[in-house]
Amino acid sequence: MHPFLDQNVGKVPYIGRARETILNDMGIATVEDLLTYFPRRYLDRTTIKSIGNLVTGEECTVVGEVVNSVLQQHRRRKILHVTLRDATGYMTLNWFQGHQWIQKVLKPGETISVSGKVDFFRGHTMTHPDFDFVDRDQLNTGMLVPVYPLTQELRKRGLNSRVFRRIFNRLFNQCPPQLPDPLPDDVLHQIRILPYRDALYQMHFPDDEASLKKGWFRFKFQELFMLQLLLAIKKKTIREQKSPYVCSHAGDLIHKLYHSLPFDLTNAQKRVIREIYEDLRSGHIMNRLLQGDVGSGKTLVAAAAAAIMIDNGYQSAIMAPTEILANQHYINFNQLFMPLNIPVALLTGRLGAAQKRESLTHVANGQTPIVIGTHALIQEGVTFSKLGFVVVDEQHRFGVDQRGLLIKKGMNPHVLSMTATPIPRTLSLSLYGDMDVSILDEMPPGRKTVRTRVVTPGGLALAYDFIRKEVRKGRQIYVVYPLISESEKMDLKAAEAGYEELRDEIFPDLKVALLHGRTPSREKEAVMQDFKGGKIHILVSTTVIEVGVDVPNASIMMIENAERFGLTQLHQLRGRVGRGAEQSYCLLVNRKNTEQGNTRLRILEKSSDGFEIAEADLQLRGPGEFFSTRQHGDSGLKIADLVSDMPIMIKARKEAFKLVEKDPQILLPRHRNLLDFFLKHYRDKLDYATIG
Structure with a gap:
């Protein structure tokens, strides 16, 4: 890229060896890495609230001076109380943990910004507020003050937002007026994007809100462009490979x-x-x-x-x-x-x-x-x-x-x-x-839509009566419990307890069986064969995959604690019934009976369109939870958001695919900076494709 950007971060003023180690652990090894360590938010001095105007229950930011800090014993635990003041009054900040290092860094006379929910106990208070160090003179001159994401280790080493601002100020003073831009000139002009160096500066020292938005747009676009470039290269590489398996005819x-x-x-x-x-x-x-x-x-x-x-x-x-x-x-x-x-x-x-x-x-x-x-x-x-x-x-x-x-x-x-x-x-x-x-996007003819209903705790008795009627007709039932990896043991106990209740108290006259991930393979197979053969009336299961076998006779899918599943998972589970000619049903049990949970689950009552449901799921939960990271990996995006930045994604995709069509291996001289950047950051993701 450039000698300035490739410098070791340890050579940057105010860093030093101890801070360098922490930054390296965070993936910050060079000046380029440091310059792209962007603020997580900005303090707008026009919207900072004064202590005298605080309202209990509101979320806000206050800037003031630390007066003192006192560590007091309250019954069985210690609480750190820090007094903050501004020109309009005093407030108290409370911490129940991290006392030592917080007391050490929040010295009397320091000017800090604190953000959190306002409470009232003998005056205005905030508990475990987010805090950072600011300079009074900067607040008086700059409209937008950057606040950087800080780990506890960074704070312990004195690397706070104020120090980061000093570091970046020194870096930009040393920075050449021009830096090689990873994005080609024609893309910059076509999309009207800030040049690389200008965008970096606006991210750390924004002139105003409009300039800051241009900076964020630049780096969101760049990230999405590189992702799409990667996909475009892979797609073209595959397409241009001659297949040794050509099917010259469809055959008999x-x-x-x-x-x-x-x-x-x-x-x-x-x-x-x-x-x-x-x-x-x-x-x-x-x-x-x-x-x-x-x-x-x-x-x-x-x-x-x-x-x-x-x-x-x-x-x-x-x-x-x-x-x-x-x-x-x-x-x-x-x-x-x-x-x-x-x-x-x-x-x-x-x-x-x-x-x-x-x-x-x-x-x-x-x-x-x-x-x-x-x-x-x-x-x-x-x-x-x-x-x-x-x-x-x-x-x-x-x-x-x-x-x-x-x-x-x-x-x-x-x-x-x-x-x-x-x-x-x-x-x-x-x-x-x-x-x-x-x-x-078309279902086979004759397949009936699965009727779906949200069931609250008060409606369980009716649901059980309905299940019994279906069993009398010769139908079979799935009852599925969520199994979340973080709480697998508790979930398993809940499933086992639910199974025992169904078997011993609710349906003692029916054959009820239990399947979970720890069921031995031979036993699992036997249970599934018995269920498929009609020997089991109700199958209780903890996972989606265990109910992967088609059972046309199963007419009810009852999902316990449905509010804990994503809508897409629920829709897939629902698809396990309705395989036969009879009408099938899906009962979504919302044990918590919250309005939010009911509103979300009612999307499934209204729609059987998988793509419509998936879009709603993505909007509600975001891409991070839509797929399990273990199975699918993630998009590798740090700045852009796959949902809200869709318009930027479409622009980036168009430009990336257009570029690869003209320059498949990124060998044209005008793409030299792009090639250098791409190979530096994305070479390991190319797999089988070769460029350069």
């Missing part, structure tokens, strides 16, 4: 498959199969995401694609995230292909040694054209004759993250990733922007 097998079905395909299924066939015959590698609600017919689409591959002499592998779902796919594919004399193999950890050896041999010599299992299918010990097509179920990131592994094995197959989670366009552009997307 797919027609035989169609004619063997007791129903017609939906128009959406026909459209998506055509899209996939175009990919398979194009000569380029397919990297497609198939989205569709539970029950929309994704499995049949995957089977049709596998049939095309078989007729062209290639193998297909279907990978599921769990053994239960792998077994389900195995059953479904067998039902479809056995009448057509096409063998299907299952490869999971539960197979016996002899059976596994036989399956591996048949897969390796090409005798078995369709293989189903967990994603261990692509690990060591599994070899294929001609694996041309991989279907990945519910592992959304596989198409991007695991492609490198497939390439290393010399396969380079077409990849179809399937998900029953309707992904809002916002997330789709940022997480799957390197993939082509197909959507099944």
